[in-house]
Amino acid sequence: MSEGKKIVVLQALVVLLAVWLVNQIANRYRTQFDLTEEKRYTISDATKNLLQSLDEEVFFEVYLAGDLPANFERFQKSIGEMLEQFSIESGNRVQYKFTDPSQANNAQARNQFYQSLMDKGVQATNLNYKNADGDKMEKLIFPGAIASKGMSEVSANLLKGNRAAGPEGMLNQSIEGLEYELAKAISELVDGGTKKVAYLTGHGSPDGEDIAGFRSAVQSKFDLFNVSLDGRKELSGYDVVVVGKPTIPFTEREKYMVDQYLMKGGNLIYFIDALSVNMDSASGEGTIAIPYETNLTDQLFRYGVRVNQNYVLDVNSGQFPVVAGNMGNQPQIQMIPWPFFPVLTNFSKHPAVRNLDAILGRFVSEIDTVKAEGIKKTPLINTSQYTKLLGPPVRVAFNDLRDELRPEKFTDGPKTVGYLLEGAFTSLYANRLVPKGFDKAQFVQKGTSAKVIVIGDGDIIRNDIDPETDQPLGLGVEPFTKTTYANETFILNILDYMVDDSGLIETRSREVKIRPLDRVKVKQERTKWQMINLVAPVLLVLLIGGAKWYVRKKKYAK
Numbered sequence: 001m002s003e004g005k006k007i008v009v010l011q012a013l014v015v016l017l018a019v020w021l022v023n024q025i026a027n028r029y030r031t032q033f034d035l036t037e038e039k040r041y042t043i044s045d046a047t048k049n050l051l052q053s054l055d056e057e058v059f060f061e062v063y064l065a066g067d068l069p070a071n072f073e074r075f076q077k078s079i080g081e082m083l084e085q086f087s088i089e090s091g092n093r094v095q096y097k098f099t100d101p102s103q104a105n106n107a108q109a110r111n112q113f114y115q116s117l118m119d120k121g122v123q124a125t126n127l128n129y130k131n132a133d134g135d136k137m138e139k140l141i142f143p144g145a146i147a148s149k150g151m152s153e154v155s156a157n158l159l160k161g162n163r164a165a166g167p168e169g170m171l172n173q174s175i176e177g178l179e180y181e182l183a184k185a186i187s188e189l190v191d192g193g194t195k196k197v198a199y200l201t202g203h204g205s206p207d208g209e210d211i212a213g214f215r216s217a218v219q220s221k222f223d224l225f226n227v228s229l230d231g232r233k234e235l236s237g238y239d240v241v242v243v244g245k246p247t248i249p250f251t252e253r254e255k256y257m258v259d260q261y262l263m264k265g266g267n268l269i270y271f272i273d274a275l276s277v278n279m280d281s282a283s284g285e286g287t288i289a290i291p292y293e294t295n296l297t298d299q300l301f302r303y304g305v306r307v308n309q310n311y312v313l314d315v316n317s318g319q320f321p322v323v324a325g326n327m328g329n330q331p332q333i334q335m336i337p338w339p340f341f342p343v344l345t346n347f348s349k350h351p352a353v354r355n356l357d358a359i360l361g362r363f364v365s366e367i368d369t370v371k372a373e374g375i376k377k378t379p380l381i382n383t384s385q386y387t388k389l390l391g392p393p394v395r396v397a398f399n400d401l402r403d404e405l406r407p408e409k410f411t412d413g414p415k416t417v418g419y420l421l422e423g424a425f426t427s428l429y430a431n432r433l434v435p436k437g438f439d440k441a442q443f444v445q446k447g448t449s450a451k452v453i454v455i456g457d458g459d460i461i462r463n464d465i466d467p468e469t470d471q472p473l474g475l476g477v478e479p480f481t482k483t484t485y486a487n488e489t490f491i492l493n494i495l496d497y498m499v500d501d502s503g504l505i506e507t508r509s510r511e512v513k514i515r516p517l518d519r520v521k522v523k524q525e526r527t528k529w530q531m532i533n534l535v536a537p538v539l540l541v542l543l544i545g546g547a548k549w550y551v552r553k554k555k556y557a558k
Helices: 003-028 047-054 070-089 107-121 165-176 178-190 208-219 252-263 296-302 487-499 505-508 519-557
Strands: 057-060 095-098 126-132 135-140 146-151 154-158 196-200 223-227 239-244 269-272 287-291 306-307 312-315 318-328 328-346 368-369 374-382 387-392 395-398 418-426 444-454
Touching: 047 070, 047 178, 047 505, 057 070, 057 178, 070 165, 070 178, 095 208, 146 178, 154 178, 165 178, 178 505, 196 208, 208 223, 239 252, 239 487, 252 269, 252 368, 269 487, 296 306, 296 374, 296 444, 312 374, 328 395, 368 418, 444 487, 487 505
Parallel strands: 057 095, 196 223, 196 239, 239 269, 269 444, 312 328
Antiparallel strands: 057 146, 126 135, 146 154, 287 395, 306 368, 312 387, 318 328, 374 418, 418 444
């Protein structure tokens, strides 16, 4: 072998060795650069801290696989990219795989597998789409995952979003929420201590079967305690206290305990009904809604809000069954739009409610803010723009709804029905006498940083009873149409926000922009770009070949 050939072979070997070495280093120390405008491939510091703290492997099995339409393939790809980021940041302690649940040996095995996934909390979605040949297809998919660590496992449902945004918008919202949903699953696996939620009993608050759905949902993520204020001298030891639809007045002693809990850094959630209405009296000319006397108005006022004694009617509403007549001796039930039951889809950008699906409200009241020094007030839930305010005296009558709902009659605009208050609150009992039986030396006038959420609807925590089985329905399930609303997700989200010390929930603020092609421009310029794509590479090859020929000709001409 000549000296020149040896040099060429040696150079080739060096290049191959360098490529192999670079690949080994890249595989061992994986990294990437995020050049996207919205930093879609950059995870938050809170998630990084969680992943870097892992001391053993967390494994995700994702059940979105198989033959999927293009938009769900994009969703599947985004899940894989996010999990790959998790793997890189955790030092390969996060592993994953995709499994197609439909790939079973027979129909019986497939159905059993489907049922096992649903029993574990992975929700199914019935997908209707057209394949590449234009044929209509129907497929049951499971857009979720099960995360496992050791002997523990939790489910993560990844298809979440507001249905009002349409299929593409909902998918995009689901992509925006991937980091939070996946990181939350890991957090649940590694968090040794479950947060404590207290539900205040008494005061006419719903209990038993009326809040079976609320209990089931909260107990799936938190430790839930029934707490009575009778006989207590202090309310402490809980991460969040829930005041759910009280209808009987709080005593000053009870209000003082709640107030001092907040002053010492506790978090409160109020679900308040301002008015009481008897639906059995709503036929004919109707009935008048009567204010509840809960003795909480001054307390909420001090904290920064007022729940008004009115009802917000909304064209975007649920339905209510009324007797439209009789056939023989059987009453004929008709479902009519019932604007007293607004379907709430207008949420703020706050991470606790961002991209949330529709919530079903029932007899919802408007909330106003009032001056409270040092308190940040964030609206969480608004009605649609097509609303009507009914002020006192509020009359509720079925006869008013016989005509079709007309948007031109609902002109009061969006109304806020849910607020988040944050900051160092001032006690209701500042410049007041402390109730008897409490040590004035223990009184805290100005609190530490805390959070209060006030919702102008006490029924959001209440589930209905199935008229066919007489069993409690899930939270947010409408009893007659069986439509499921996001009441449960909303409650879990706000509880997550209240107890989140790591900042993980802030990842729900991630935004992924859709940049669709201009279809008109694509149609007009299709031929031009097709010719560029076909001709430009050929011209480039000819140009490079010509340049090389010219250089060699000039070199050997010497």
